[in-house]
Amino acid sequence: xxxxxxxxxxxxxxxxxxxxxxxxxxxxxxxxxxxxxxxxxxxxxxxxxxxxxxxxxxxxxxxxxxxxxxxxxxxxxxxxxxxxxxxxxxxxxxxxxxxxxxxxxxxxxxxxxxxxxxxxxxxxxxxxxxxxxxxxxxxxxxxxxxxxxxxxxxxxxxxxxxxxxxxxxxxxxxxxxxxxxxxxxxxxxxxxxxxxxxxxxxxxxxxxxxxxxxxxxxxxxxxxxxxxxxxxxxxxxxxxxxxxxxxxxxxxxxxxxxxxxxxxxxxxxxxxxxxxxxxxxxxxxxxxxxxxxxxxxxxxxxxxxxxxxxxxxxxxxxxxxxxxxxxxxxxxxxx
Ligand SMILES: Nc1ncnc2c1ncn2[C@@H]1O[C@H](COP(=O)(O)OP(=O)(O)OP(=O)(O)O)[C@@H](O)[C@H]1O
Numbered sequence: 001x002x003x004x005x006x007x008x009x010x011x012x013x014x015x016x017x018x019x020x021x022x023x024x025x026x027x028x029x030x031x032x033x034x035x036x037x038x039x040x041x042x043x044x045x046x047x048x049x050x051x052x053x054x055x056x057x058x059x060x061x062x063x064x065x066x067x068x069x070x071x072x073x074x075x076x077x078x079x080x081x082x083x084x085x086x087x088x089x090x091x092x093x094x095x096x097x098x099x100x101x102x103x104x105x106x107x108x109x110x111x112x113x114x115x116x117x118x119x120x121x122x123x124x125x126x127x128x129x130x131x132x133x134x135x136x137x138x139x140x141x142x143x144x145x146x147x148x149x150x151x152x153x154x155x156x157x158x159x160x161x162x163x164x165x166x167x168x169x170x171x172x173x174x175x176x177x178x179x180x181x182x183x184x185x186x187x188x189x190x191x192x193x194x195x196x197x198x199x200x201x202x203x204x205x206x207x208x209x210x211x212x213x214x215x216x217x218x219x220x221x222x223x224x225x226x227x228x229x230x231x232x233x234x235x236x237x238x239x240x241x242x243x244x245x246x247x248x249x250x251x252x253x254x255x256x257x258x259x260x261x262x263x264x265x266x267x268x269x270x271x272x273x274x275x276x277x278x279x280x281x282x283x284x285x286x287x288x289x290x291x292x293x294x295x296x297x298x299x300x301x302x303x304x305x306x307x308x309x310x311x312x313x314x315x316x317x318x319x320x321x322x323x324x325x326x327x328x329x330x331x332x333x334x335x
Contacts, residue, residue, distance in 0.1 A: 004038060008057070008068065009069040011066055013063055013068065014029070015064065018062065027049045029226055030226065032219070036167060038194055042221060054170055056068070057075075057202070070168065084112035086166050087168050088162070089170050091157075102137065102142070103128065107163070110128065127163050154186055169199055173205055174190070211232075220235065250262060266289045269290055269299040271302075274304050277303040277308065288325075290329070299311060
């Protein structure tokens, strides 16, 4: 198996905003690294400091303290043209550019190499072609950029970053404003690029559930705790996931490694059965605030592909089953 390399090392980093009136520290004591061939997701609540960290890592703003090393060299020792050859940045903002085709925009990814007049060599053209193919957007190449949908534009911006041929790609909320299948498609694309092209991919997102399913590593950031790093599974097992995202309405379900809406239970049944019917009935009951953990309940529910029943009485659907259980629980409560 191929060994991943440490492309970014962060040491004693303090992010924030420097002004004459005094520094505003956002996150302190960040010691971390990013590796090639991996997709890393930065998760945290609104205002936690995700954009501030990304801006610091991409040299838009300086660190208040500490250092960032990219391929062994301190970020502050890179000139802007040198940096453009190691870091590609994809932002979510709408494009200010218009009247340009997708292919022309992707070609701009070659500007760190094409010099002042922007003359494209055969190699530059080949790099653009390869990026278009990798992201699978040949059908978009002639389109004017202002006519693209959010998802299409996101793919084009990723292709532009690929054309830049940098070992590292940073993306600020690349899944924002996309519908669910497009979010999945973009994250899968980024994961594939990390593996196939050995890129270091680091992105911020609010799509926790998706990130936990696809990321190789997760960085959890919030103001009281700073940054905590691990695989999604380690962070689940050591309780960090729950600690970071605990709120009254949400609990981390350690059994499936995803978040679920916490429900106040106001009744219980004894549930038996098998297969998808059992799972769906359990889900419906939990949604209704009825616990299925109770083995000694006086309400017996059976859910199999052949039989849906409550206390031996057959019902035709889960809706009918819920009504039946509700009436039994109501009667019990009133008597
Ligand atoms: N130029 C600035 N000067 C001072 N404070 C700032 C500046 N820009 C942002 N902040 C503050 O830094 C904190 C972190 O903001 P940041 O945008 O990094 O959070 P975020 O995690 O990206 O949030 P969101 O998920 O809402 O995009 C916030 O309290 C914000 O108000």
